[in-house]
Amino acid sequence: MFQTIYIEHEVESLPYTQNIIQHFKNAQIKTIDKVEDYWGRVKKPYLQKRDNLNLYVGRKKGQLIKKAPDAYGTKNAEHYYFIHAYNCIYECEYCYLQGYFHTPDIVLYVNHEEIRNEMLQFIDEDKEVWFHAGEFSDSLALSHITNEWRDYWLFFQNHPKAKLELRTKSSNIKPLLDLPPISNIIITFSLSPEQEVKKFDHKTASLKARLKAIQELSQRGFQIGLHFDPVIYSEDYLARYRLLFQDVFQNLEEENLNYISLGVVRFPEKIYHQVQKNYPQSQLLAQEFIVSKDGKVRYPKPMRMKILNDLKKELLTFLNGQNKVYLCMED
Amino acid sequence: MKLLTFAHRAEAQAFHDKFDLKSCGENLFLNQDFMLLVTGEGLFEAMSECMKVLTLHPEISEVYNLGIVGNLGSQKLDEVASIRSVYAHDSSSPLFKSFTTSDPSASIDLLSFSQRVKDSQTKEKLALFAPLVDREAWAIGFVANRFKRPFYVFKYISDDADENTQCHFIKDSAFLYSQKLLSFFLNFHSGPQNEEEEERQLPEGLYFTRAQKLLYFKYQNLLETLGKEIPSEEIKKIMLLDITPKQKTGQLLNLMKELINPMTSIMQEELGKFLKPFTQIGAQVKTDNELESSELLIQYKIRNQSDIDRLKRGLELFDIKQFERFFEGEF
Numbered sequence: 020m021f022q023t024i025y026i027e028h029e030v031e032s033l034p035y036t037q038n039i040i041q042h043f044k045n046a047q048i049k050t051i052d053k054v055e056d057y058w059g060r061v062k063k064p065y066l067q068k069r070d071n072l073n074l075y076v077g078r079k080k081g082q083l084i085k086k087a088p089d090a091y092g093t094k095n096a097e098h099y100y101f102i103h104a105y106n107c108i109y110e111c112e113y114c115y116l117q118g119y120f121h122t123p124d125i126v127l128y129v130n131h132e133e134i135r136n137e138m139l140q141f142i143d144e145d146k147e148v149w150f151h152a153g154e155f156s157d158s159l160a161l162s163h164i165t166n167e168w169r170d171y172w173l174f175f176q177n178h179p180k181a182k183l184e185l186r187t188k189s190s191n192i193k194p195l196l197d198l199p200p201i202s203n204i205i206i207t208f209s210l211s212p213e214q215e216v217k218k219f220d221h222k223t224a225s226l227k228a229r230l231k232a233i234q235e236l237s238q239r240g241f242q243i244g245l246h247f248d249p250v251i252y253s254e255d256y257l258a259r260y261r262l263l264f265q266d267v268f269q270n271l272e273e274e275n276l277n278y279i280s281l282g283v284v285r286f287p288e289k290i291y292h293q294v295q296k297n298y299p300q301s302q303l304l305a306q307e308f309i310v311s312k313d314g315k316v317r318y319p320k321p322m323r324m325k326i327l328n329d330l331k332k333e334l335l336t337f338l339n340g341q342n343k344v345y346l347c348m349e350d
Numbered sequence: 351m352k353l354l355t356f357a358h359r360a361e362a363q364a365f366h367d368k369f370d371l372k373s374c375g376e377n378l379f380l381n382q383d384f385m386l387l388v389t390g391e392g393l394f395e396a397m398s399e400c401m402k403v404l405t406l407h408p409e410i411s412e413v414y415n416l417g418i419v420g421n422l423g424s425q426k427l428d429e430v431a432s433i434r435s436v437y438a439h440d441s442s443s444p445l446f447k448s449f450t451t452s453d454p455s456a457s458i459d460l461l462s463f464s465q466r467v468k469d470s471q472t473k474e475k476l477a478l479f480a481p482l483v484d485r486e487a488w489a490i491g492f493v494a495n496r497f498k499r500p501f502y503v504f505k506y507i508s509d510d511a512d513e514n515t516q517c518h519f520i521k522d523s524a525f526l527y528s529q530k531l532l533s534f535f536l537n538f539h540s541g542p543q544n545e546e547e548e549e550r551q552l553p554e555g556l557y558f559t560r561a562q563k564l565l566y567f568k569y570q571n572l573l574e575t576l577g578k579e580i581p582s583e584e585i586k587k588i589m590l591l592d593i594t595p596k597q598k599t600g601q602l603l604n605l606m607k608e609l610i611n612p613m614t615s616i617m618q619e620e621l622g623k624f625l626k627p628f629t630q631i632g633a634q635v636k637t638d639n640e641l642e643s644s645e646l647l648i649q650y651k652i653r654n655q656s657d658i659d660r661l662k663r664g665l666e667l668f669d670i671k672q673f674e675r676f677f678e679g680e681f
Contacts, residue, residue, distance in 0.1 A: 061437045062448040305572040305610045309640035319641035322613050324679025
């Protein structure tokens with residue numbers, strides 16, 4: 020998977036780091052002073068991740084926890100994300116990471132204790148505070164190698180008002196199965212109809228595998244979140260999503276469904292140009308996009324609202340009147 | 351006209367012989383199809399010489415950089431490689447910009463260094479960025495990028511870049527390397543001529559401008575991805591229309607667009623219905639271009655009382671509530 024693994028001196032001996040090295044025996048290992056001296060220092064084209072992907076392991080300095088943007092996550096709660104990794108092993112055609120960093124090379128930060136210590140500053144026992152992992156990477160894709168969630172479990176057991184969201188397009192739940200389900204850790208899956216997964220979510224787990232993972236976690240009592248985001252228009256989108264919802268709710272215990280988010284495909288303008296460059300033939304680009312008032316490239320408002328209304332209405336038929344659906348990044 | 355750039359005259363020998371080039375300036379040679387430039391060694395020399403030639407010769411349509419490179423990693427020696435991305439390092443730090451060549455099949459990266467690499471320590475430092483090193487390619491890429499010309503780099507991997515480099519040996523073998531580069535270059539261009547191929551794929555009886563041609567192929571690809579075809583009876587209808595071949599092409603492109611994105615057509619149709627009370631009295635109605643807001647601009651010439659009555663009637667018939675709901679996706 021990785022050609023070269025660059026490891027900061029400072030973290031070389033940590034068990035997290037050693038575990039990572041153990042998993043990639045064929046990779047060349049190089050020791051460096053600081054990740055920032057190499058990672059992203061030169062512009063490396065995104066698609067080079069297909070055959071030339073490197074991994075950096077280091078200690079994240081500076082601010083470890085950041086306030087999430089508005090309209091992120093459920094209302095009436097504070098939302099933060101934390102940075103434990105940059106970039107992703109998957110390759111989704113709409114992914115904003117393709118234009119966000121100057122390189123597709125992956126960084127794994129292993130100073131998890133510092134991250135948790137910083138979380139303490141934001142936890143308020145009177146307020147619901149969410150911490151989201153996976154703003155810049157998939158939370159579970161490499162978790163059997165990075166092995167960090169066990170330590171977060173203990174932390175969140177002691178802080179029941181704080182919530183942790185682990186967001187994934189993988190089916191890599193093995194590292195979670197040894198852990199007890201706790202109500203304030205929510206495992207969320209990004210889902211799309213099967214055709215869309217095949218077309219746009221390259222290298223991710225198949226829809227079938229993700230549904231199986233949802234079923235397994237749900238049966239064990241884990242809290243599950245669902246992101247139907249990004250929805251990409253196709254002529255029969257409603258029929259495709261109806262089928263998907265049927266499959267999902269067959270696999271999910273209702274009491275373990277924490278929330279559902281719905282969002283229509285959108286890009287910052289810079290990322291849209293990257294998508295055009297990286298996937299010029301993509302079906303994703305077939306539809307007409309506009310630049311909306313917030314500077315994002317989206318479908319025209321009537322179109323995206325129609326899609327969201329149609330899907331929300333359909334979803335509510337599966338939820339016995341409970342409105343656990345929120346519309347992501349839409350006023 | 352293709353511009354071939356080399357750092358040294360010796361590297362270009364085989365090209366001189368093959369293409370029977372005539373001198374047309376200092377270190378510049380040409381025939382009907384090629385211009386060959388010997389830039390001299392180093393980033394600045396290559397950049398200034400290439401910049402001069404591209405400024406004076408706008409007829410140059412593609413830029414090539416060819417020559418010898420040193421190995422920083424474990425690339426196989428004595429082979430010619432088509433380079434994917436070119437980075438640069440000015441001996442103190444890497445330069446941020448990188449340039450990706452137009453060869454989609456290329457898979458090896460190259461670093462242009464400001465000095466000759468003569469020791470293992472430098473080799474090791476540079477190997478963190480790319481497996482091959484030269485002294486000019488980045489500069490040529492910089493200029494080609496500025497002039498928006500496709501850019502290719504073909505390099506013969508002559509030796510390992512370290513203290514064992516034997517410059518005199520490389521110089522002695524230059525003609526052999528040049529022949530290998532020439533044979534690679536000729537092979538690279540032995541593929542089918544794209545333009546002729548394109549012409550054959552266009553429907554008969556229509557006239558396509560260059561832009562329409564590109565759009566046609568884009569839509570054609572999208573329709574293929576969507577598994578759709580243009581109904582033959584629709585094409586027949588267009589061909590029977592009493593309009594110019596260029597206008598028929600416009601009609602065909604509209605039809606293709608509708609097939610790709612039927613939602614846009616539905617929205618346009620809905621909008622047309624809403625605005626009918628105004629359009630049928632001859633008013634000009636302007637909606638928000640991006641369909642992000644329901645604002646309307648109505649322009650109507652009032653010449654007499656009956657114009658006022660007609661406008662009043664139009665305003666009465668216009669259902670603003672319904673129109674606003676259209677923007678909330680209710681249609």
